[in-house]
Amino acid sequence: MTINDEQTQWFAETFRSLCDNVELAVLGKQHVVELAFTALIAEGHLLLEDVPGTGKTSLARAIAQTVRGTSTRIQFTPDLLPGDVTGITVFDQKKGKFEFHAGPVFANVVLADEINRASPKTQSALLEVMDEGQVTVDGVTRAAGTPFMVLATQNPVEQAGTYSLPEAQLDRFLMRTSLGYPDHASTLRIIEAGRPQRVVVEPLVELKTIVTMTELAREVHTSPLVLDYIARIVDATRNATQVRLGASMRGAMALARASRVWAVAHDRSFVTPDDVKSLADAVLAHRLILDPEAEFDGVTATAVIGQILLDTPPPSHKDIE
Numbered sequence: 001m002t003i004n005d006e007q008t009q010w011f012a013e014t015f016r017s018l019c020d021n022v023e024l025a026v027l028g029k030q031h032v033v034e035l036a037f038t039a040l041i042a043e044g045h046l047l048l049e050d051v052p053g054t055g056k057t058s059l060a061r062a063i064a065q066t067v068r069g070t071s072t073r074i075q076f077t078p079d080l081l082p083g084d085v086t087g088i089t090v091f092d093q094k095k096g097k098f099e100f101h102a103g104p105v106f107a108n109v110v111l112a113d114e115i116n117r118a119s120p121k122t123q124s125a126l127l128e129v130m131d132e133g134q135v136t137v138d139g140v141t142r143a144a145g146t147p148f149m150v151l152a153t154q155n156p157v158e159q160a161g162t163y164s165l166p167e168a169q170l171d172r173f174l175m176r177t178s179l180g181y182p183d184h185a186s187t188l189r190i191i192e193a194g195r196p197q198r199v200v201v202e203p204l205v206e207l208k209t210i211v212t213m214t215e216l217a218r219e220v221h222t223s224p225l226v227l228d229y230i231a232r233i234v235d236a237t238r239n240a241t242q243v244r245l246g247a248s249m250r251g252a253m254a255l256a257r258a259s260r261v262w263a264v265a266h267d268r269s270f271v272t273p274d275d276v277k278s279l280a281d282a283v284l285a286h287r288l289i290l291d292p293e294a295e296f297d298g299v300t301a302t303a304v305i306g307q308i309l310l311d312t313p314p315p316s317h318k319d320i321e
Contacts, residue, residue: 003219003269011216012267014205015041018066021204025062026055026179028186035177035282036063036151038265040109041213042257044174045130045150047115047286051157054179060111060151067210068203069108070145076118082125086135100137105129108145108207112152116162123169126150130172147210167245167289174254175279176286220260221270225315229273230255236308237284242294243304247287255283273314281305 003011019033026033036059039046048056057073064071074085087103104110105126115123129135130150134143152173154165170176182190230252238246259275266275285301 002221003216003264005269007216008264008267008269011213011264014209014213015265017204021066021201022059022062024201026059027189028182029055029059029179032177032179033059034265035175035279038258038261038279039174040067040147040149041210041217041265042174042254042261043147043214044254044258045152045172047170047173047176048151048153048179049156049176050153050179051155054181056151056153056179057111057113059179060109062201063149063151064107064109065201066204067108067147067207068205069147069207071109071111072104072107073111073113074104075113076115076122078117078119080118080122082122083137085122085125086129086137089138098138100140100142102142103135105135106142106144108147108149110148110150112150114154114162115152116154116165118163120163120166123163123165127169127172130169147207147214167287170286171248171250173286174258175282177282217257217261217264220264220268222256222260223270223315223320225320226259226271226273226276227256229312229314230259230276232312233276233280233308234284236312237288237304240304240308242291242299243288244291245289247284251284251287255279258283270320272317272320277309277314280309 015037018037019030022033022036023030036046040063050056060073061071074080083103085103085105087101087106089098089100091097092099112126129144129148133146133148134141154162181187234247234252234255237243240246255276258279259271262279263271263275281302285305288301288304290299290301290304
């Protein structure tokens with residue numbers, strides 16, 4: 001079953017409305033907001049690498065408010081324990097039995113603030129829920145929220161007292177991007193407001209609407225030629241001379257999944273090579289491990305992805321519809 005024109009139009013209009021609503025709280029960051037909703041609808045997670053004070057918390061809160069969902073914030077610190085994330089089982093003396101006290105991970109949008117400040121043991125508490133949408137504590141498995149997204153942040157400048165995210169965890173993030181500072185016009189609007197940027201946005205849709213959009217995105221037509229294009233890009237990351245470890249199969253599937261959402265969000269019922277190009281850096285760059293000599297020479301993963309896109313010929317547009 002392929003998504004029809006009416007469903008495509010409804011999806012694009014709804015997506016645009018969701019983004020516009022969140023942009024009331026996060027000024028001048030249209031592209032990042034679009035990436036965040038793409039990650040949410042594609043059932044993925046988002047990693048924001050940013051300095052403090054750029055609106056990361058506001059973005060997570062505004063997304064949850066817009067979809068009438070729940071949001072929690074976990075401040076990752078060196079003394080944070082896995083149970084502080086997933087929850088713990090406590091014995092209730094009055095009832096004479098053990099009861100589970102759910103942790104903050106049981107929400108629709110979970111802001112994991114400065115995730116690289118917690119120990120590797122605590123970071124690993126997110127591995128299961130990010131991959132499978134469930135948490136297992138004391139042998140009992142419990143489902144997280146639906147939809148569910150981890151929006152994690154880390155400061156790329158300050159490295160003192162931090163623990164680098166392991167490759168297995170980085171690979172579980174559908175995308176990595178950066179909010180950055182607002183542009184001049186947005187900065188003026190924030191200064192003129194004379195108060196912290198904490199706007200409460202009105203709920204726009206129910207959670208079931210996001211679930212419906214996820215189901216529709218799965219039906220977006222993806223030509224075998226486009227899938228071959230994605231595979232060739234991923235293969236190129238593994239063969240690049242500056243790269244020690246290329247993108248995984250999870251990365252290839254993530255790029256295809258995100259491209260479907262991006263295509264229908266821009267009012268198309270099929271994926272084009274331009275959709276793939278638009279998302280390749282956000283989806284693949286954080287999955288690459290560069291050769292130490294290349295890093296020393298100033299090569300970045302973004303530059304490697306950019307060169308691969310230049311060197312990998314896309315299929316013709318007339319062959320993919």
